[in-house]
Amino acid sequence: MRIGFFTKLFTVILMLLLCAIGIMVFQALGIRDDVASSEDHRYRSLLLAGELFQSSEDLTRMARTYVTTGNPIYKHYFFDILDIREGIKPRLQNYPNTYWHLADVGKSSVAELGEPVSLFEMMRNEGLDKQETALLWEAKIKSDKLTILEKQAIAAVDEIQARGKDKLTIHWSPERQLSIDLLFGERYIAEKAAVIAPIQQFSDLLDTRTQAEVKDGLARLHRHILVVMTLIVIAMLAVAATIFYARRAVLLPLAQLRSEVMNIAQGDYAARCHIETHNELAELGGAFNSMALAIEQDIGKREETEESMRQAIAIFENSSEAMIVTDAENIIITVNPAFTRVTGYTSDEIVGQSPDILNAGLQGEASLLAMKTSLVANGYWEGEMEGRRKNKDVYIEWRTMNAIYNDDGSVHRWVTLFSDITAKKKSEELIWQQANFDPLTSLPNRHMFHNQLKQEIKKADRFGSSIALILLDLDNFKAVNDVYGHNVGDLLLKEAAWRLSSCVRGIDQVARLGGDEFTVILGSLKSLISINRVIRDILHRMSEPFKLGDEIAYVSASIGVTFYPHDGAGAESLVRNADQAMYAAKNKGRNCFSYFTHTLQEAAQIRMRLAGDLRSALAGNQLQLHYQPIVEFETGRVHKAEALLRWHHPKLGLVSPVDFISIAEETGMIVDIGDWVFRMAAQQAKVWRASHSAPFQISINTSPVQFRKNVDLHKPWLDFLQELELPGQSIAIEITEGLLMDVSPDVTSKLRSFREAGIEVSMDDFGTGYSSLSYLKKFDIDHLKIDQSFVQSLAPDSDDLALCEAIIVMAHKLGIKVIAEGIETSEQRDLLALAGCDYGQGNLFSEPLPADRFEKFMNAAQSEANRSVSM
Template sequence: MAVPDDPQGIPQRPVVLAVDDLPANLAVASVMLEALDVDIRLAENGQSALAQAEATPQPDLILLDVMMPGMDGHAVLARLRANPATRQIPVIFVTALNSPSDEQSGLLEGAVDYITKPLQAAVFRARVRNHLDLKLARDQLTRQNAGLEHEVRRRLAENQQLATRLQLTLSASGLGIWEYHHASARIEWNGDLCRMLGLDSSPTTLVESFAYIHPEDRARIEAAMRNPPAPGGEIAVEEFRMRHADGRWLWVEGRGQALHLDPGGAPALTAGTIADISRRKQIDIERQLSSVVFTGISDGICITDPDCRILTVNQAFLRVTGYSAGEVIGRTPALLKSGQHGQAFYQAMWETLKRQDSWQGEITNRRKNGERVTEWLSISAVRDPGGRLTHYVGLFSDLSERQQAAERIQYLSSFDPLTDLPNRSLLTDRLDQALINAHRFERQTAVILLDLDRFRVVNENFGAPVGDALLQEISRRLKQLVRDGDTVGRRSGTEFGFVMANLGHESDVLALTQRLLESIAVPFEVEGQSLALTASIGISLAPRDGSRADELLGCADIALARAKQAGRNTFRFYAPEMNADAARRLGLESALRDALKNGELDVHYQPQVSLDSGRVIGMEALLRWHSPQFGTVSPGEFIPLAEDNGMILAIGEWVLATACRQARRWHDLGLGAPLRLAVNLSARQFRQANLEQLVARCLADSGLPASALELEITESAFIDDVDEAIAMCRKLKQLGVKLSLDDFGTGYSSLSYVSRFPFDKIKIDQSFVRDIIENPVNAAIATSAIVMARSLNLAILAEGVETEAQARFLRGRRCDAIQGFLFSPALPAAAFEQLLAGRTTLPIADLPSAGKQTLLIVDDEPNILNALTRLLRREGFQILNATSPREAFEHLAKQPVQVVLSDQRMPEMSGTEFLARVRQLYPESIRIILTGYTDVDSITGAINRGAIYKFLTKPWDDDQLREEIRDAFRLAKETRPQPPAEDS
């Protein structure tokens, strides 16, 4: 270990101060430190330690106990760090507190290391030695820096003179000069830069200067200015736009470099130049546009000199004529003559060209391969300012391509380009013709609409080209199934239509429908994988369901929607009751338009309850509608209607204003002062441009504090335009309201989304809570959401909690709050007020101790449960009984269980399947199967997967069973984390 020198250069031994309220601990530390050749000081309390820390010479390292009477180690460290004289002395916490959270707290407070007791001599000495060497290195570096600073000051004076000369040179050059002072965010522009932009004075702050930069360029300029390169690196922004005082945009070029650094090594002063390149940029743009027009235009271009020798041609000319550039440059356009036009034609063309300086008309030329091509040719003469002829420019378009394009347009008007099937228009026309014939011969006509189920997954996973190839293969299969005279067409992306003309029996439709489903079900080969698809089919018949094409297609659409609702991969015939659903929707939509005006809407409030205290901490405002015509209508039915027709905006504003006034009333009554009101924002509401003003107005009108309002937003509200949604959220946050992400887990639930938005809370959707105690997947999703929320310092609330087991499970995983029927459904305002007045709370029992030895026995036969309970009762275990896996999951959610003993054969699920779920939900439990029959494969597989610890057979040996259970508890104790030891 290196030894520091005193000011006279005489080596001194490092000084180590050991602080502990127990002399025995100080003695142990002293013995271990003797081998390090250090001077040891001892202190038995915090005050003594602080005094010795300031004594001369100061300690090079302090070994500080945490748990001491009077002033503990955390307080001592805080005093040391607050004192400039002792701030730099490294401190190591030496303590018996060995939990990761304690260690994290100590390191965050400023300790350089954290050593737990009992001390291991070798490790202890090594870590002390390392920190002493590090302290010595820092002291030497400080002395070296002092010498360097003197030299830097001398050189800075020289550089100042050079900088003055450089400033004069730059001013003479006409370049605009800027300086940015990072600490104060102050910017200065010189007179040349101000004059360049037509300004009388320079902006004073960096933010003000950004206002002169074009919005499209602002982000990269701001990034370059706020995050300059390392010293020596250059800020080089080749081109960007700045606004002149008269409103026009100048193209400029910028350069910059850090000139001075702060003590931390970061740029303190950055300076640079800005040059006006507008003229150069305009010339470049004009040249680029000319080049793009010349090379990109689909018409052929030929430029000749006055003697008609070809100077240059574009790619379109070469493509149409078949010649290469080398074959035509220097020759005349006469090489393209086809021989179809006589001398009189060309003579008349040149006379017109000389008289009018232009000519245009239809001409037939010959390609290199001898093929004739009809063109529309325009020739223009180009003259200089003096009138002298300098060039001829010829421009022609291939009329054969136009003819082909017209034919293509005609084809596309009737056929789908991807599948070559009749499109929607032609399919409807064929249906009209089939209906005319069917009416004439008194036959039936069937309309079949087929839509592929969840085809978007194909495009998302394999890409659009694979999706197109699949649609082509599907079209090929479908065409093979139709009869002669029938029509199959493509109506939209994944929807196909069939017209069965001259239908004799409905059974023919059923037969075709079955063949269609079977054809789609045959697996497709995609990139070496076998992909299975399904389809939904809707069918209508004429004349039963209508006599016009639009009627039949509408009925088939309704039947198709019903097939999808039935679970997909099936078909449905149109039935009149389907139309009743559509009629109800129209009736609801009409009634909803007057519901707000007629006072039919009401706001109910569902309590939100803390899982720590059981107290009501907030309420969610939920909209309800009782219609005189339709009775009580579910929000799941009428809110989508309001979203579709735009009424949600007016309704949402009314809900927000009503709920804010009600919450303010409860606050004034002293019932809701600590409560927060949660109000849902629909996707359409959230995209309102005036949302910020609307919320501010409701808060002002009601007098409700902004901090008492929480706006709930679903992912669907911001998934289309994330950047705009983030901007809106920040505006809402500036009002002081809280934001929560609703229905978390049902959408993308991307961490990148959550981390970018200023959310305060995440709400776990009730679909994950419903079976959280028995479904490992949903339990894992909910647990991950809780962990993620806590890591981001967000509150977490679970919706739809209906049982005590669900609440216990969530509380055990540190979920903050819940709402659901376990505590209360949504209540009218008056009933909710009574609930608040009654100070009703959710009973919160203490979580059972994990130290108690608990055995859970699961068997669907009560006599087996009784026998096992009697056998194991004297072992001192807490024994829980369950006659089904569902009951067992309830026990597991409510309290820690070390050992689970389960029967294999149970009607609800097998023991191996049950224990596999237990392993996923509670991996530290020891799982044992008790089976009365031999199923070697399933049990061996479960053991290999780690689902079970071992299996026992029925009938069992009492002594052996007791010993196996004892071994299981011993294993559980060895594998479970031990509680931290107390600090001495």
């Protein structure tokens, strides 16, 4: 058996024995406590039984005294005792004589009252068994019978006193004699004796039970003591066995090993030690034999060492790494040829000098101190440092230094190896720069931004601070690229990056995520006021004109802001939150900012679900066109209508176009939906041109997405009109002013194709966007639609009326008809008609209607118009 295993085994056995002894002793103490607890239980139970008997005695004494004397204080004592015993009134704390000396207790300031609790409840809480409880309950029932007799006697005396009213002397009466007979008669005495019998039985039963528990506890205690003594004897035997084993397996082999060591010391290198045991000493004997064999082979090893030295010299001379060997004082003794190739110094020029000549003035004090500390402590150092060649050129080297020690532990030589890694470092720096920085603006790119954000989050967690993440997107940047070209767009991005960096502190992180998206990480926040100032500065700087060579461009910024840890727990959630807030700023009209709220997150989730549902809306026949009439002011006739899209969601009901059109545009589904709208409107126009008015025209709304380069909509639409044998005038397309900002050839060619086919073009929401007369002239607009925001507040002599009049006059000068949207009142209609507006549209005339209801509306409008003409 191995010594280590035996030691562990003995330790485990001894610890188990000690633990067992401790457990048995602890259990013996518990048995002693159980015996004491049984005695204590007996004492308290007897007190409660005695209290039951004593209370019965006190009730008897008080009742008899009251009956014989008529003094009301004894009646009062009687009911006090009864209320305390039944738990109606509080009882004295830690006072066993609860039912007597009441007058003295009342006067004592020391006595304290406890909680009301009945005597029988106290007995039940004491944990009496069923038989004991039954005996006490029997005694209480019999005591209660006595109490009934006592109450009857007291009631009789009360009746006598009631007849005597205020008389101080109670005269003798038959009722009084009856009360005395009740309390002193044989029946009462017999009942009194019956109370004592179960209490005495209870005491006997309790004594028997207690004696049995004490006897059982003492027996168990004796058994535990016997087991403890047995375990102690086993522990002593284990110690004796250990001593015997140690002598046989350890001491004797040690003596044998010592004898053989003495032989080796005297020069007998053939000495060998043969230990018969199978433990660590046997292994030590084997190691001793190996040592003796090693000594015999020492001469051969010396020859091998000399060969190794020759090989080391060859490696030293032919190594591609520069090597320096210095003495203990760090003076160069020798260098290899590679050293000369790297530094330019020959061996004759450098031997005898300090290696510091290569690095003088290039290393910081902290770096030198760290290197010297490592060399002194460990005799080794490895790291990167700068060096200077003989021609004064600076290079970067990777240096390794090792100490060679004497037998006494002092340093004998220092060996230094280094290689020139200048080209490698430049290559790594270039790769790192390309991987982490935007080549156009030199700002950190998306990869570096995410690393910086994670570091800032860790810093905020460590110091308990907050950070703000700002996501910025340039408004109308695409238009700059399309109009002036990508070279000018790149200049704008560089200028925007410089402006953004100038608005924040030096410790803040600015990055370009790609395209025209930038981010700013603001750390160590102190107040929201500073955030608002930074955001206002950014918005102001970005809205200033950009002078880009010979061109001047105007853009703005939409900003989303989110905070850590308030809004999100990680980098990904923060970026997502900032993106949602940024799109909320764009939806508010751009050139503004928005803070992230959980409402935005919920809205984004709703948009995501709507986007998924919208994909099946077209195939599921959930889309429907409603039509709103466009009334000609001069005649009151309806020759035009605007087709308005409605989505009847199977679960959500009617979904507003405001909620899903932007989703359709973002996902590109607007192309298929717009094509469906055109075809449905064209088919409906054919029906109404045949049944109501030959020049009837339906206008449809279009999205800038439908005019993108990769969307071919004009040719299929024109082919569909020819298939229906409809002229182009049957359809009008409504575009927004934002589309006219995009003067790309694709937009221009599509609009020109529609014009050549006779399809009219209306500019929707005129006056709310980038209105320009040059756009109206360039694109041959047929109708201007005055936005309802100008019509809603229309009143005589108002600014909105003046603005509407100016738009109408301007449009008529250019040969453009004007349609006013959102007319709700007759006053608005009359003011617009007086100003010369051509058409009106709004709920005053009709709300948007399904096709069948719109047809009824047209029939009614035609009848009204004919009636007006006939009159």
